[in-house]
Amino acid sequence: xxxxxISDWPPYSPADLARREGSLAAAKLMAAAAFxxxxxxxxxxxxxxxxxxxxxxEEIARKVEDLADLNPETRLWKPxxxxxxxxxxxxxxxxxxxxxxxxxxxxxxxxxxxSGAVGCSRMYTEKSSKYGQIDAVEGKAKRARAMIDxxxxxxxxxxxGYAVGSAAFIARRLxxxxxxxxxxxxxxxxxxxxxxxxIVVGLPIAALQKSPFWDITxxxxxxxxxKAISQLRKNYVTARQVHWFAYRTWRPKExxxxxxx
Amino acid sequence: MAVLDGIKxxxxxxxxxxxxxxxxxxxxxxxxxxxxxxxILTDEEVAPxxxxxxxxxxxxxxxxxxxxxxxxxxxxxxxxIELLIGVDxxxxxxxxxxxxxxxxxxxxxxxxxxxxxxxxxxxTGPNCCWKNFDFGMAQSWAxxxxxxxxxxxxxxxxxGFAGLVLGYLEGCxxxxxxxxxxxxxxxxxxxxxLTGSFxxxxxxxxxxxxxxxxxxxxxxxxxxxxxxxxxxxxxxxFWKAKEDPEFMAKQEDIRARVTKxxxxxxxxxxxx
Numbered sequence: 001x002x003x004x005x006i007s008d009w010p011p012y013s014p015a016d017l018a019r020r021e022g023s024l025a026a027a028k029l030m031a032a033a034a035f036x037x038x039x040x041x042x043x044x045x046x047x048x049x050x051x052x053x054x055x056x057x058e059e060i061a062r063k064v065e066d067l068a069d070l071n072p073e074t075r076l077w078k079p080x081x082x083x084x085x086x087x088x089x090x091x092x093x094x095x096x097x098x099x100x101x102x103x104x105x106x107x108x109x110x111x112x113x114x115s116g117a118v119g120c121s122r123m124y125t126e127k128s129s130k131y132g133q134i135d136a137v138e139g140k141a142k143r144a145r146a147m148i149d150x151x152x153x154x155x156x157x158x159x160x161g162y163a164v165g166s167a168a169f170i171a172r173r174l175x176x177x178x179x180x181x182x183x184x185x186x187x188x189x190x191x192x193x194x195x196x197x198x199i200v201v202g203l204p205i206a207a208l209q210k211s212p213f214w215d216i217t218x219x220x221x222x223x224x225x226x227k228a229i230s231q232l233r234k235n236y237v238t239a240r241q242v243h244w245f246a247y248r249t250w251r252p253k254e255x256x257x258x259x260x261x
Numbered sequence: 262m263a264v265l266d267g268i269k270x271x272x273x274x275x276x277x278x279x280x281x282x283x284x285x286x287x288x289x290x291x292x293x294x295x296x297x298x299x300x301i302l303t304d305e306e307v308a309p310x311x312x313x314x315x316x317x318x319x320x321x322x323x324x325x326x327x328x329x330x331x332x333x334x335x336x337x338x339x340x341x342i343e344l345l346i347g348v349d350x351x352x353x354x355x356x357x358x359x360x361x362x363x364x365x366x367x368x369x370x371x372x373x374x375x376x377x378x379x380x381x382x383x384x385t386g387p388n389c390c391w392k393n394f395d396f397g398m399a400q401s402w403a404x405x406x407x408x409x410x411x412x413x414x415x416x417x418x419x420x421g422f423a424g425l426v427l428g429y430l431e432g433c434x435x436x437x438x439x440x441x442x443x444x445x446x447x448x449x450x451x452x453x454x455l456t457g458s459f460x461x462x463x464x465x466x467x468x469x470x471x472x473x474x475x476x477x478x479x480x481x482x483x484x485x486x487x488x489x490x491x492x493x494x495x496x497x498x499f500w501k502a503k504e505d506p507e508f509m510a511k512q513e514d515i516r517a518r519v520t521k522x523x524x525x526x527x528x529x530x531x532x533x
Contacts, residue, residue: 037401038416041323074356111418112381113350113388113435114362119381126363145360150390152361157390158435161397162416168290168398169405180290180398182357182391199361199390201292 008208012054023092023207024052026176030167030203034097037166039159040109045101046163049193052093060202061088063187070146082221084183084204089226090212091204095178096188097167098197099160104136106153114154123151136198147186149198157199164201171203177211178203271444272339276303278412279344279441285406286346286399293355295348295395300429302343308335309526310343310423316518317419320511322467326455327419331440333454339443344403345424347433348396350388351378361390383422385434396435404439414441415449426519427526473500 006022007015031048039045051060068081088094101107104127110119123129128138140149164180171178184202194200206212217223245252279301286297302310311331318325334341351374353367364370367389374387400416407414420438430436440449448454459467469476469489477500478486478493487498 038404040418071356071358074358077357110382112379112384112386113393114386114390116377116381116386117379118377122363143360145363145365147357147359148361148390150359150361151363152390154386154388154390154393157361158393158397158400161394161399162401164394165289165398165401166405169402173409180292182292182359186359201394 019207020052020092023176023205024050026171026174026178026207027052027093027095027203027205029174030095030170030178030205031097033166033170034163037159037162039162040107040155043101043107045099045105045156045159047098047100047194047196049096049098049188050093051096051188051193057088057091057094059191060094060184060187061085063191064088064183067147067183067187079218079220081183083216084181086216086220086224086226087179087181087204087212088184088202090208090224091206092208093205094184094188095167095203095205096185096193096200097160097164097203098185098189098194098200099156099163100194100196100198102152102156102160103149103198104134106134107155109155111155113158114151120153123153126151152199160199160201164203167203171205176205176207177213178205179213268444272442275342275412275442275444276301278407278410278414279303279342279439281410282344282403282407282414282439282441283346286344286403289395289399289402291395291398293353293389293391293395295350295392295399297396297399298347298349298430298433300345300424302345302424302429304340307331307340307343309427309522310420311335313423313426313519313522314419316515316522319515320508324419326452327417327440329458330449330452330454331420334443334448337443341443342441343420343424344407344439344441345421345429345436346396346400346403346439347421347425347430347436348388348392348399349432349434350392350396351386351434353389353392355389355391357391359391362387383418384425384436388434393435396437400437400439407439407441412441413443413445413448414439416440417449426523428523428530476500 004018005015006019008019010016027050034046034048051057064081064085068078071077106120106123108120112119115122124134128135136149143149168178168180181202181204184204185200188202189197189200204213283299286299311328314324314328315332318328331341353370356367358366362370364373377387404414404416416437417440418437420440421436424430424438425433425436476487476489478488484499484501486493487500489498
């Protein structure tokens, strides 16, 4: 038997690592919920991946920061990316949920969600298709979509919503914090998480005493906890040097002591 | 104090589950700030939906099963409740320019959407992928919240479609329903209501029609023999694609009959 100390501070200390294991377990249960979520026709289409560890999360956070420059004209895009990159760093782990059919294996229902009356034919004509199959690799460079190589089967995208919703619902039940993020999904997909999926959503997960995913500030990249701590360390070490003090040889007099003399 | 009939009380209280499901749909996370619309249909209000699905079900086995369960519940005096959830996803206000819709920018998508609006087999499009994604999350939360209460339910595009064509969820382009009740075990899954609804011969024919790959013999000259029975070579049948005017005529007839129901229901609403 062993005694396990669990704490959320300092980050990546043994006690913090013990705590993070709980979030990892939650991530796996959330993935289970994504698999059992309702799907059109019950058709298999979902894959999951988990990023767990400082290095892995830092890599994803930097990729999300790279995305921030993609839409200079879009007012909210950059702040979303910059804020969510911080959340990736502060999370305990990241669950990725992808749909591996959305890019090249539509439901063939002709449902109309992606294109209206044109139906499935839009996907089969905009991407290379033959023998009733789509090859999304052919012509991909020419399509050169910034983040996702569409068009996608929108019916399956709705099903991805079911899967991510179910995963988020389980997180809520477990009282673990999590929030679905498009930016994190795109970054993860570019880094090889859910490698078979053209569309991926990321769910950072955290079991911290304050959720890192809500109650953030504007300009969060300037005001994040890591910035504040970094600033505090800088100020603190300089402040404590201002009064040079040989602690082994003397001690400053208290005001009361001074008055007595 | 009073003594309540437990089964009656359970079915009467399904509306509470539907309302909590609706609250859960609103509470679900949204990536794209998507506005969800919902309506709850009870009692006789579900009858026209069942009628429409019954007609469509004449050439669609999936839909016919959905219709029959609803019909039997209505006949038994324990009507299902339909929580209709919809969204209008035809415009993207995101400017994320993600490319998922197949356009490089949201502005291009919006232009295409304005100029190419139309109905597919079930829904109107085109729709922004992220609006549709949010819609899926909302559905999932509604159903999960209802299931958490131990209440029978199933997400069904069929009832959502029927609700849309009957004029519910005005302005929405996609809709799905959470069918709730009747109170019982796996009503929408085991589908005991469908007991005796097909013969083994019909089942075997259905499988051969829908999964021909299982039955295809050596490909030979390009029109392979079908292994339609153990001694399949004795009476050769060949796999060939052909037009089906009879089926198309039936589809046309179904469309006309569904339109009649829609018009009848519209006239009823106008009278009210």
